[in-house]
Amino acid sequence: MLHPMELELSFHILSLMVQRDLLHLPRGHYCQPNGIILNWTRRKFVLITNHNPLTTILGQKQKVPSIAAARLQRWALLLFAYKYLKITVPEEVSSAEGRKVNLTQLTALPVTSKELARETKKDLLLSKVFRYTMQGWPPTVGSDLLPFFRKRVEISIEDGCLLWGIRAIIPSSLQDQLLDELHVSHIGIVKMKALARQYMWWPKIDAAIEQQARSCQACQVTGKLPPWVTPRSWNWPSKPFQRIHVDFTGPFMGHMFLLIIDAYLKWLEVYRMSSTTTERTIDVF
Template sequence: ITSSDAHFTLKDAYNQIKLALEFCLQVKPLDRNILCQESGKDPVISTVMRYVCKGWPPKHTETNDEVKKFQKLLDSLSIYHGCLNHGSKVVIPQSLQSNMLDLMHIGHLGMEHLKQLARTAAYWPGTEAAIEMASRQCDSCGEHQIKPPKPAVPPWMLPDKPWSHLHMDHAINFMATLDLLEEEFANFGYPLTLVIHQLTFLKNFSAGAKNVHYTIQLLMEQQNVCLAQSFKQALRKSSLPPKRALQEFLMQYWRMSTSCGLSPSKHLMSWQVRTRIDSLLPSPTHKAQGKQSKVSSKAKMTTDSGDVTKVTKQYKTGDPVYELCYGPCHDKQSQ
C-alpha cells in the first residue's frame, strides 16, 4: 500500500488480502514432491517406471491396457527425480489430473490455449479429451465464449416473372409504409408473395388487405442483414436529409448488378434506369447514329441483283439536279 492511497483503509487492505487468499486457494497446492509421492502410489505409473528402469516385457505378455498405451511411447519415456517424463513433459498420475486441469485453467484462456499449455508441460493418456470436457463444463467459459460464426444463408430463388416475389421492410413509420405500398400496388398490382420482416407490420398490413389473395412469409434476421446494413450505413454516411439520402441510395441500388448479372431495374422492368454514371456512357441513339455514319461512309459501291457493281452517287449542297414533277395539269416531265 503506497502513501498516495489516502482513502485506502485497513478494512480495504483486509478485503484485498482476503480476495488474494481465496484466489490462491481455488486450486489445491501442487509441487514436485506431491507429484513424486502420487506417482509412486499410482499403479499404472509405478509399473511403467519399473519397466523404464529394468526393461519392457514382450508386448503380448502385458495385459494392462493403460500400461500398453505407455509402451507405445517407450522411446520418449524417462525418469527424472522420481517422476515419469514423456519427452519434456511430466506424466501426471490419475489422482492429480483434476488438480492439473484446474491449475492450467486459471485465467480461463480457452480450450485451444489449454491444449497448447499441456503440450509443453503435462501429459497423460487422453489429455486433450479431458481438457475439452473441463472447458465445456466451465460455466464462466460457456457464458462468455465467442459466438460461433453464423451459417451461410441460402439465396432466395429467382422468381419466374417480375413483381411476383416482393421483399419489403420499413425504417420509421409503418403507417407511412402502408400508404406507399398501396400507391405502388396501384401502379404495379399485388404480388404473389410478400416477404415481411416485422410481425407487427404483418398484422397491420393483413388487416388492411383482407380481400387480396397472396402468400406472406416472414423474413429471418440473417436474410435481411445485408441490405439493412447497407441501407443504414448509407444513411449514416450521407450529409443529406434522410429522404434525399434514401432516394440517392435507391437510385444507386437500382443500378447495381446482382449475382445473376442483372440489376434490380432490369429484373423488374426489363430496362436499365439511367443514373448519373450513365451520362458518361454512349446512349443507344448515339450508338445507332455512329453505325449509320459508318455504313454511309462505306456505301460507295453497291451490288444489284445481277451482281453488277454500281457507284452510289454522292450529292453536295448546291449541286444541280433534275426534278420529276407529277401534277394533275402537267404531263410527266423532267426539269
C-alpha cells in the first residue's frame, strides 16, 4: 500500500502528465512514480496499482462522492478526459517491483551495497535501528534514536541496507566519503541537497552539506555574489528638526539612554530612561 505522501506525489505526477497532453508523448512510454505504472498510447493508457482505495478515485464508471475532498474531485475531472485500463496487481508483484527500485537506488551510490551493509552492522546506532526495524520498535527511545523513531514506519531493509523510503541511510563511517562525492563538482549547497535527497539520508545531513560547502574556498570564490545595489544616501534636510534619528543605547551605569540627533544641525539630546516601554518613550517626545 502506498504511503500518503507517495500517493500525493503519484497524483501530482499524473496530473502533470495529463496537463501536458498525452498526444505529444511517444507511443508506449512508461512511467513508474512510486508504485503507479502508466503505459499510454496517445489518449489511452494503462494504469497498474496495488492500492485498492485508488479504484474508487480512478474508476471510470464510478462517480466521485459529493463529499469527497476537492483535490480528489480535481484529479477525477482531469482523468475523465482520458480512456485508461485499470489493473490491480497482487501485493507480491508490487513488492518485487519495489525491490527493483530499491536495488536500483543502492547501485547508484558510490559505495557498494555490501560495503554499506557491512558498515551499517558495525555502526553502533544503525545496528540498533536495524534490529528494531526487524523485530519491532519499543514505545520510547533515546534522543540519539529519535530521528529514526519518527521515521520508523518508512524505514525498510534491502540487501542488508537500511532505507528511508528509497534513500539509503548512511552509517557515520561512510558519511565523509559521500559528502566528498556530493561536493566534488562544487555545485553549491542547493544542488548538493537536491542530489542527496534522491539517494541518501542521515540525521542532520543538510547541516553537514552546508558546512562542507561553506568550508570550501573554491565554492566561496565561484559562488554567486549577491546582486549589486547602488548605495543611496538620505536626502539632506532643508531646516532644523525636519528629520531626526532616534535610538536607544546601554545599559550604561545601570541605565538605558534615549539618543535623539537632528540630521541638519547634528544636535544631540540624551535622556536617561528608567524604562524603554512605548509609553515612556512617547512621554519623552
